[in-house]
Amino acid sequence: MAKNVFLLILLSFFLLPFSSLALTQDFCVANLLLSQTPAGYQCKPAARVTANDFYLTGAIRPTTIQPFNISFVPAYGSYLPGINGLQLAGVRIFLGVNGVVPLHSIPRANEIMFVVRGTLNVGFITSTSNVVYTKTLSQGDIFLFPQGLLRFFYNAGDTTAEVFGVFNNQNPGLQITDYALFGNILPAEVVSKVTYLSVADVKGLKRFFGPRTFGA
Ligand SMILES: *[C@@H]1O[C@H](CO)[C@@H](O)[C@H](O)[C@H]1NC(C)=O
Numbered sequence: 001m002a003k004n005v006f007l008l009i010l011l012s013f014f015l016l017p018f019s020s021l022a023l024t025q026d027f028c029v030a031n032l033l034l035s036q037t038p039a040g041y042q043c044k045p046a047a048r049v050t051a052n053d054f055y056l057t058g059a060i061r062p063t064t065i066q067p068f069n070i071s072f073v074p075a076y077g078s079y080l081p082g083i084n085g086l087q088l089a090g091v092r093i094f095l096g097v098n099g100v101v102p103l104h105s106i107p108r109a110n111e112i113m114f115v116v117r118g119t120l121n122v123g124f125i126t127s128t129s130n131v132v133y134t135k136t137l138s139q140g141d142i143f144l145f146p147q148g149l150l151r152f153f154y155n156a157g158d159t160t161a162e163v164f165g166v167f168n169n170q171n172p173g174l175q176i177t178d179y180a181l182f183g184n185i186l187p188a189e190v191v192s193k194v195t196y197l198s199v200a201d202v203k204g205l206k207r208f209f210g211p212r213t214f215g216a
Pocket of ligand 1: 097098159
C-alpha cells in the first residue's frame, strides 16, 4: 500500500513538467525517442536541446491532400519539438486554385488564422442554432475559429492561397466530416440509415473518400 502511494507520488512528479497547466520550467522540448503520453511528450535532456528544436525551415515539403488540391506543413509534434508543453501549435496551409479545406472541426483548440497570400472564403457554423458566419479574406487578414465548431475554407482567387493558423493546444486534432462519414468501416447500409442518404450515394462517397486518418 505505502509502496503504491509512493509510486503514485513519484508518477505525479514525473507528469508535472508536461501537465495541462503552464510549464514549471522554461521549456520541455519533446523527447521524440519516447512515445507521446496524453499530456504530450517527456522532456529531452537540456544538454541535447539545440536552436533547431525551436525552428522549422520554410523549405520543408508540404504534405498533400489530393482530392482537395491543398497541402500543409504542421508546426507542432515532431516538426517543431520545442512546442511541446507550450499549449500552442501552428500550421501552414497552401490552397491551390480551387483548393478546399472541406467541412471539418478542430476538436481541441481555438484557431487564429492569418492570410499570408491569396484570397479565400472562410466560415464556421454554430453548434446551438446552426448560424453561419462567413467572410472573404485576403492577404494580411485575420480570422478566428472557435474551438470544436464545424468550419471550412476554400480558395476564392485564381492564384495559390497560403494561410498560417495558430492553435491553443499542442495537439489540436482534425476531423474532416466527409472522412468521418464515408471513410469509416461502417457498412454503407448503416451509414445510409444514420445519414438519410441513399445507399447508392453512400457507396459512391465511400469509393471517393476511402479510409483516411489524420494524426500529428
Ligand atoms: C490545383 O492547384 C494548382 C496550383 O494553384 C493549379 O495549378 C491546378 O490547376 C489546381 N487543380 C485544379 C483541379 O483546380
